[in-house]
Amino acid sequence: MDHFLYRDGVLHAEDVPLPQIAQAVGTPFYCYSTATLTRHFKLFDEALEGVDHLVCYAMKANSNQAVLKLIAGLGAGVDVVSGGEYARAKAAGFAGDKIVFSGVGKTREEMRAALEGGIRQFNLESEPEMLALNEVALSLGKIAPVTIRVNPDVDAKTHEKIATGKSENKFGIPIARAKEVYAEAAALKGLDVVGIDVHIGSQLTDLEPFAMAYRKVAELTETLRAEGHNIRRLDLGGGLGIPYERSNEAPPLPVEYGAMVKEVLGHLNCEIEIEPGRLIAGNAGILVSGVIYVKSGEGRDFLILDAAMNDLVRPAMYGAYHDIVPVIEAKAGTEQARYDIVGPVCESGDTFAKQRDMPPVGPGDLVAFRSAGAYGAVMSSEYNTRPLIPEVLVHEDQFAVIRARPTFDEIINRDTIPEWL
Numbered sequence: 361m362d363h364f365l366y367r368d369g370v371l372h373a374e375d376v377p378l379p380q381i382a383q384a385v386g387t388p389f390y391c392y393s394t395a396t397l398t399r400h401f402k403l404f405d406e407a408l409e410g411v412d413h414l415v416c417y418a419m420k421a422n423s424n425q426a427v428l429k430l431i432a433g434l435g436a437g438v439d440v441v442s443g444g445e446y447a448r449a450k451a452a453g454f455a456g457d458k459i460v461f462s463g464v465g466k467t468r469e470e471m472r473a474a475l476e477g478g479i480r481q482f483n484l485e486s487e488p489e490m491l492a493l494n495e496v497a498l499s500l501g502k503i504a505p506v507t508i509r510v511n512p513d514v515d516a517k518t519h520e521k522i523a524t525g526k527s528e529n530k531f532g533i534p535i536a537r538a539k540e541v542y543a544e545a546a547a548l549k550g551l552d553v554v555g556i557d558v559h560i561g562s563q564l565t566d567l568e569p570f571a572m573a574y575r576k577v578a579e580l581t582e583t584l585r586a587e588g589h590n591i592r593r594l595d596l597g598g599g600l601g602i603p604y605e606r607s608n609e610a611p612p613l614p615v616e617y618g619a620m621v622k623e624v625l626g627h628l629n630c631e632i633e634i635e636p637g638r639l640i641a642g643n644a645g646i647l648v649s650g651v652i653y654v655k656s657g658e659g660r661d662f663l664i665l666d667a668a669m670n671d672l673v674r675p676a677m678y679g680a681y682h683d684i685v686p687v688i689e690a691k692a693g694t695e696q697a698r699y700d701i702v703g704p705v706c707e708s709g710d711t712f713a714k715q716r717d718m719p720p721v722g723p724g725d726l727v728a729f730r731s732a733g734a735y736g737a738v739m740s741s742e743y744n745t746r747p748l749i750p751e752v753l754v755h756e757d758q759f760a761v762i763r764a765r766p767t768f769d770e771i772i773n774r775d776t777i778p779e780w781l
């Protein structure tokens with residue numbers, strides 16, 4: 361459920377009609393709902409009730425400072441994957457002991473910043489990284505809490521670009537080598553090995569791959585404990601999918617995911633961390649765009665929008681589906697039109713949908729891309745010198761611009777011209 365509903369034929373974000381925001385900030389823009397973000401965090405938090413747990417929001421999905429502050433205020437932890445994300449998390453109010461640091465290529469500089477600023481744990485992904493962190497920690501006179509990410513070689517059955525748990529992926533250490541690597545880690549004085557980490561991919565629409573991976577983690581926990589390691593924390597990653605196509609079967613709910621986690625891992629009495637990103641932010645955001653032209657091509661009509669692949673790259677990058685709906689609801693009985701829905705960028709890949717049936721719209725009308733709150737604004741660029749689009753946060757009947765659209769001058773002035781030119 362989200363909070364973008366038609367009222368009196370006009371799509372609203374909570375209690376705000378979207379045309380009102382469009383008038384204030386211009387199109388295109390991202391719009392997020394406080395109520396949906398809050399609700400989705402709580403669904404996960406409640407799903408793990410009864411076990412010691414921390415929901416660490418994967419901020420790569422949407423890292424606007426206002427979104428982070430909202431989520432931090434709910435008591436969440438956060439999963440960061442770069443020095444920049446770490447700095448954003450701290451700036452938004454996350455305490456160091458609620459920040460977990462993931463990613464295959466943490467630099468020594470990033471490690472140092474996190475150790476100095478406070479960190480819950482590093483999720484280590486390789487032996488060279490383990491040695492580097494040990495050195496950095498010792499040089500600072502600190503002990504770094506760590507888990508080691510294992511690659512369980514499980515097929516997440518998702519898009520190949522966002523599957524991470526197969527042996528051919530760059531992530532984690534092969535689970536078969538875990539015993540050896542944990543023994544090496546335990547011998548390093550700068551590290552405190554607190555647990556195991558796993559993340560097998562994103563937009564999973566079935567619980568079985570999770571369960572398979574978690575069963576392997578359960579087994580590994582027992583093996584490592586038998587070897588004398590004090591495994592007390594399991595980071596289970598993120599990945600639970602959302603319904604992009606409303607006509608399709610809905611993916612499992614957080615409560616079902618939570619029940620599976622308790623069933624597979626509950627007996628181990630470990631603290632559980634999860635790192636959901638998409639499920640918290642995805643359906644909490646939409647992208648609102650204006651129609652520039654409707655152009656008749658050969659055998660097809662192109663709906664040319666003012667949003668483009670630089671604003672929302674998921675369709676171009678993953679062939680992802682996003683529901684696109686008119687902001688003014690079509691009257692009952694209106695016949696559907698069929699469009700190729702495209703942006704103004706000079707690439708054929710700048711196509712949001714091909715031969716999509718939707719109610720007819722025309723120049724000046726507004727359309728909304730649903731499920732655009734995760735991996736939308738964060739993946740945008742200024743390709744074709746199209747300014748990053750504004751982000752707006754709605755709370756009941758109020759809205760605020762939480763990132764403004766830069767002016768052309770601001771964009772141009774970011775470049776510098778060498779004096780010898």
Ligand code: LLP
Nearest residue numbers: 418462559562563598599635636637638735
């Ligand atoms: N934890 C780790 C270690 C991750 O790599 C990711 C996502 C997450 C948690 C959060 O996964 P989520 O709950 O959001 O599925 N840009 C792609 C998605 C990339 C996901 C990368 N890692 C997209 O637009 O579909």
